[in-house]
Amino acid sequence: MKWLAVGLGVIGILAVGLSLYVRLAPSDPARWHRMPAAVTNRDVAGGAMRVIGAGEGGLKRLDDIIRATPRTRVLAGSVGEGMITYVTRSHVFGFPDYTTVRHAGPQLELYGRLRFGGSDLGVNAARLDGWLAAFAQRG
Secondary structure: OHHHHHHHHHHHHHHHHHHHHHHHOOOOHHHHOOOOOOOOOEEEOOEEEEEEEOOOOHHHHHHHHHHOOOOEEEEEEEOOOOEEEEEEEOOOOOOEEEEEEEEEOOEEEEEEEEOOOOOOOOHHHHHHHHHHHHHHHOO
């Protein structure tokens, strides 16, 4: 019984340590504030890509929508630079997902991906699609 209690204590300490690491690990803009060479409308391992027509002021309108998303902040970039990377954290464990949005000619390119793990269970695709639905509603 004593060893069971010790084992459970060790597991608890490891779980807390992992949780703290996930929440406190620094996000390096040099690593995350970038886009793949080709962005197309598709889901990828651990993320998703979307391309849409931007229209006048499209990046600013989408930026407003994204900034209103709970647990989301800007990591790097700006509307003026034409590219912004955001960090959105999951509600319970605080896992970070990174989304980079780039104004490319007449369109916006979006690339959402996870940082930890092998699968995002479709979360990034759903988030991008939700933002784009709100973008379409605002014209």
